[in-house]
Amino acid sequence: MDVNYINPILSSFANVMPQLGIANVRKKGMSLKGRFIKSPGVMIIVGIIGDIRGNVIYGMSLNDAKKIASTMMMGMPVDNFxxxxxxxxxxxxxxxxxxxxxxxxxxxxxxNISTPTLIHGEFTANASSDKVVCVEMAVNDMVIEVNISMEKNTI
Incomplete structure (x- = not known):
């Protein structure tokens, strides 16, 4: 995977999260993973097709997902996911x-991107390639794992 595919994702967090009321956004860490990604509680898979193909798999704990959803819904309490x-x-x-x-x-x-597929619970997701870059993003006091599995489309 080309490491240049990471910057558009970091920029996306910087652009989108403040619009939703989450102003404190920073890269917390980065690591390499294999194809199989264990769910931290909630995962959302978005397919990528075009000049680049693959997927982006977002992961977060169930509690963080509820906090983020609450923030997006103007502070409405989210007790159940x-x-x-x-x-x-x-x-x-x-x-x-x-x-x-x-x-x-x-x-x-x-x-182009696919419609997001959200899954929650204990499971393992299968990324589109053997090498996945995981960028941990800190958003306020929450963490979103961004698992990036993209490669240049050779077709």
């Missing part, structure tokens, strides 16, 4: 990844 909270988190990843597509287009790299 119900359909409304799941929809908010899916929309967040849709906004983030759409912004990534815009960032790539500024470099003449054209991609």
């Amino acid at each position: 119900d359909e409304l909270a799941q929809s908010a988190i899916s929309e967040l990843t849709n906004m983030l990844t759409a912004n990534v597509a815009t960032n790539f287009s500024n470099d003449n790299i054209i991609i």
Whole structure:
């Protein structure tokens, strides 16, 4: 995977999160993972196709997902990770990844994204390639893992 694919994602967090009321956004860490990614509680998978192909798999704890959903819903308490909270988190990843597509287009790299697929519970996701870069993003007091599995489309 090309490490240049990371900057559009970091920029996306800096652009989108403050619009949702989450002003404190920073990269917490970065690591390499294999194809199999253990869920921290909630995972959202977004497919990438175009000049680059692969996926971005966002992960967060169930408690962090509820806190983020609450923030997105103007502070409405989120006690249960119900359909409304799941929809908010899916929309967040849709906004983030759409912004990534815009960032790539500024470099003449054209991609399209799939509808986010949200899954929660204990499971292991299978990324689209054997090498995955995981960027941990700290958003306020919460952590979002961004597992990036993208490569240049050779077709």
